[in-house]
Amino acid sequence: xxxxxxxxxxxxxxxxxxxxxxxxxxxxxxxxxxxxxxxxxxxxxxxxxxxxxxxxxxxxxxxxxxxxxxxxxxxxxxxxxxxxxxxxxxxxxxxxxxxxxxxxxxxxxxxxxxxxxxxxxxxxxxxxxxxxxxxxxxxxxxxxxxxxxxxxxxxxxxxxxxxxxxxxxxxxxxxxxxxxxxxxxxxxxxxxxxxxxxxxxxxxxxxxxxxxxxxxxxxxxxxxxxxxxxxxxxxxxxxxxxxxxxxxxxxxxxxxxxxxxxxxxxxxxxxxxxxxxxxxxxxxxxxxxxxxxxxxxxxxxxxxxxxxxxxxxxxxxxxxxxxxxxxxxxxxxxxx
Ligand SMILES: Cc1cc2nc3c(=O)[nH]c(=O)nc-3n(C[C@H](O)[C@H](O)[C@H](O)COP(=O)(O)OP(=O)(O)OC[C@H]3O[C@@H](n4cnc5c(N)ncnc54)[C@H](O)[C@@H]3O)c2cc1C
Numbered sequence: 001x002x003x004x005x006x007x008x009x010x011x012x013x014x015x016x017x018x019x020x021x022x023x024x025x026x027x028x029x030x031x032x033x034x035x036x037x038x039x040x041x042x043x044x045x046x047x048x049x050x051x052x053x054x055x056x057x058x059x060x061x062x063x064x065x066x067x068x069x070x071x072x073x074x075x076x077x078x079x080x081x082x083x084x085x086x087x088x089x090x091x092x093x094x095x096x097x098x099x100x101x102x103x104x105x106x107x108x109x110x111x112x113x114x115x116x117x118x119x120x121x122x123x124x125x126x127x128x129x130x131x132x133x134x135x136x137x138x139x140x141x142x143x144x145x146x147x148x149x150x151x152x153x154x155x156x157x158x159x160x161x162x163x164x165x166x167x168x169x170x171x172x173x174x175x176x177x178x179x180x181x182x183x184x185x186x187x188x189x190x191x192x193x194x195x196x197x198x199x200x201x202x203x204x205x206x207x208x209x210x211x212x213x214x215x216x217x218x219x220x221x222x223x224x225x226x227x228x229x230x231x232x233x234x235x236x237x238x239x240x241x242x243x244x245x246x247x248x249x250x251x252x253x254x255x256x257x258x259x260x261x262x263x264x265x266x267x268x269x270x271x272x273x274x275x276x277x278x279x280x281x282x283x284x285x286x287x288x289x290x291x292x293x294x295x296x297x298x299x300x301x302x303x304x305x306x307x308x309x310x311x312x313x314x315x316x317x318x319x320x321x322x323x324x325x326x327x328x329x330x331x332x333x334x335x336x
Pocket of ligand 1 (some may be wrong): 009010011012013014025032033034035039040041042045050051052053084085086087115116117118119161162253254255256270286287288289297298299300302
């Protein structure tokens with residue numbers, strides 16, 4: 001059985017930063033993540049995209065931010081159970097929590113911090129009969145390695161940030177042809193991105209089709225072409241190498257949803273007036289997984305929540321001790 005001070009469910013950016021903040025208070029952390037590597041959405045969905053709103057970094061690639069967070073956490077020697085989903089939680093007679101993964105690995109800790117983000121990653125899939133025949137054979141729901149798509153004929157569907165950002169990214173690359181299809185003429189994506197997409201269309205770098213939808217997929221083994229249905233237009237068959245339906249991820253809390261914690265719209269309700277604790281004392285929720293009035297699903301908000309959560313965690317773990325906050329510039333980083 002793995003024993004630790006704080007058990008963190010989810011090794012995304014917020015879970016990783018929790019290790020650092022807990023480490024400054026001499027609290028040891030262990031993380032469980034269902035994915036085979038740490039980094040959460042940043043590694044799973046957009047490792048090569050630049051993030052512009054991390055304080056102190058005018059721009060940082062998502063993958064690089066995760067590397068830096070791992071480096072920052074390293075002095076505190078966190079333990080990892082990767083590739084396993086936290087399945088059940090049971091409160092023990094001594095007040096500690098026993099968390100067991102789907103493979104039966106047991107973890108015991110007096111404090112649990114859930115940093116489970118969107119939970120399990122389930123892309124929203126279009127309703128097309130033979131879709132599964134072409135999954136990973138021309139149909140991709142995420143861009144993990146942008147290099148794999150360079151020099152290809154790409155069709156990207158969607159009207160949100162992910163669809164627009166990738167359409168712009170690839171349209172600016174040599175030899176890569178991009179058609180963006182959206183079922184409406186109103187986009188959810190950031191206004192600047194929408195303007196940029198139409199500018200690229202004017203210069204012939206991108207083809208934007210509005211009021212359109214992919215209605216059929218064709219190909220022998222791999223995807224070869226798709227049919228696009230467009231309002232008041234005849235159907236058109238377009239030759240493609242890859243189709244990226246980027247309709248977002250449907251949030252699924254997974255097993256955490258059955259842990260008896262207060263939930264509102266698929267997220268864990270926390271006390272944002274104080275320490276981001278859930279309705280169960282000793283269980284906290286930080287980052288994208290939680291909700292409270294005014295919640296923003298941003299990395300820096302998760303960092304703040306984690307910093308406050310570990311203050312109460314310290315008091316639970318060390319009821320007789322008092323911790324005095326000292327700046328890292330004064331006390332430095334004293335690892336384990
Ligand atoms: C395309 C895109 C661009 C974005 N750009 C920005 C941006 O520019 N700036 C910004 O601030 N934010 C951005 N975001 C949002 C940002 O990625 C999230 O706010 C951030 O990832 C939240 O971090 P987290 O650690 O809370 O959760 P996540 O990154 O979602 O990590 C949660 C982890 O928990 C794991 N997990 C869940 N349930 C279990 C379980 N039961 N057992 C084990 N493991 C579990 C998951 O596998 C996952 O690895 C963007 C998001 C997307 C999709």
